[in-house]
Amino acid sequence: MSAHTPQLVVHRDKELMAEAAAARLITKVVDAQTSRGHASVVLTGGRNGNGLLAALASSPARDAIDWGRLDLWWGDERFLPEGDPDRNVTQAREALLDAVPLDPERVHAMPASDGPYGSDVDAAAEAYAQELARAAGPESHAAVPSFDVLLLGVGPDTHVASLFPELPAVRETERTVVGVHGSPKPPPTRVTLTLPAIRAAREVWLLAAGEDKAQAAAIALSGAGEIQAPAAGAVGRARTLWLLDSAAASQLPRSLYPPASA
Numbered sequence: 412m413s414a415h416t417p418q419l420v421v422h423r424d425k426e427l428m429a430e431a432a433a434a435r436l437i438t439k440v441v442d443a444q445t446s447r448g449h450a451s452v453v454l455t456g457g458r459n460g461n462g463l464l465a466a467l468a469s470s471p472a473r474d475a476i477d478w479g480r481l482d483l484w485w486g487d488e489r490f491l492p493e494g495d496p497d498r499n500v501t502q503a504r505e506a507l508l509d510a511v512p513l514d515p516e517r518v519h520a521m522p523a524s525d526g527p528y529g530s531d532v533d534a535a536a537e538a539y540a541q542e543l544a545r546a547a548g549p550e551s552h553a554a555v556p557s558f559d560v561l562l563l564g565v566g567p568d569t570h571v572a573s574l575f576p577e578l579p580a581v582r583e584t585e586r587t588v589v590g591v592h593g594s595p596k597p598p599p600t601r602v603t604l605t606l607p608a609i610r611a612a613r614e615v616w617l618l619a620a621g622e623d624k625a626q627a628a629a630i631a632l633s634g635a636g637e638i639q640a641p642a643a644g645a646v647g648r649a650r651t652l653w654l655l656d657s658a659a660a661s662q663l664p665r666s667l668y669p670p671a672s673a
């Protein structure tokens with residue numbers, strides 16, 4: 412099985428999926444910190460991404476993670492003023508980040524629309540690309556750090572991060588971060604990693620729970636192209652893992668996965 416062949420784990424419901432994904436992430440981060448002294452994780456916005464963070468916050472094993480040696484990045488961000496409740500970083504802080512002793516220097520939020528780049532989302536994207544490049548190490552496979560885990564929620568249209576089917580950002584092959592104008596999912600202006608940046612991650616974990624993701628999962632896992640189905644292009648160098656609940660897996664061929672939980 413190649414690293415690009417997605418592995419699937421299906422859980423009974425979205426709550427169990429969030430708890431199991433949080434436990435999986437704790438183990439992955441602890442292993443990375445043990446073997447390399449630090450860990451690097453890319454967070455995602457949305458209900459499933461925030462659900463994972465909330466489950467992690469309440470996990471009894473939470474503090475097995477050395478929070479001071481964890482680098483956090485974002486896969487995308489809504490280009491809104493600092494502190495706006497719709498920003499992914501605001502929601503991540505509420506779900507987990509404000510409850511754990513992270514090193515603020517290692518929390519790499521994407522720029523806000525009232526930050527140093529003002530309303531210029533393309534300049535904000537370029538600045539984040541430069542921040543990623545500065546953090547890239549010799550083992551990196553693009554001008555980004557070698558992320559241990561890159562988390563992605565999956566949209567009902569198969570979007571991941573702010574890469575939407577057929578739109579310019581999903582077609583980007585050189586830059587690691589771009590600005591998005593006219594996102595079909597509000598708000599319209601966003602900053603997003605591109606597929607080259609996503610594919611530089613050691614592991615990519617895609618989160619899909621709920622009936623409204625069943626068609627997207629079936630399309631993305633049935634060999635669709637990445638322009639039409641961006642989730643299909645979200646593959647990791649060492650592993651691509653889909654974490655689903657039964658509802659989101661309901662349109663997948665049964666041959667694709669063993670049930671992880673009844």
Ligand SMILES: O=C(O)[C@H](O)[C@@H](O)[C@H](O)[C@H](O)COP(=O)(O)O
Binds near residue numbers: 460564565571
């Ligand atoms: O900024 C965003 O909106 C997210 O990063 C986006 O990519 C999200 O992960 C998916 O739309 C799934 O969202 P749900 O988990 O809420 O369905």
